[in-house]
Amino acid sequence: MGLLDNLKARLGPAKDKVSDLAQQHEDKIDRGLDKVARTVDERTKGKYSDRIQTGTGKAKDAMGRLAHKDDGTQGGGAAPGTTPGGPPPAGPPPAS
Template identity: 40%
Template structure:
């Protein structure tokens, strides 16, 4: 089992809180870099949310 699989298992049922944490971390990075890398940070946030499943509604079926 990979580390990402373990993280997904731990966050199951708490996707909305994980999404908020990802947003908060990205905002902190943007603040510390004065927005210099905001486009890259936003892309990273989106990809991480997709991986953890925090970007979809609870009523959507899980992705394979």
């Protein structure tokens, strides 16, 4: 067994535990992220509002994926023609 395989085997139970905790406390985590984002935005006097909003959205998406990894919603959440966590692709939409 290689070093990476050994590491993955040891981290597997921890990842499952984190996923369970994220699922149990998803609403609290979302509220905490919003509160931190508001505080940082206030302290920077709105100078980085767009970046704070983007980062908060990405953090919430990551927590959502982690919390719902076992219920079949992982990987299929993005709308067709969009890139998860980023701007829509450039150019005209694909022809049907």
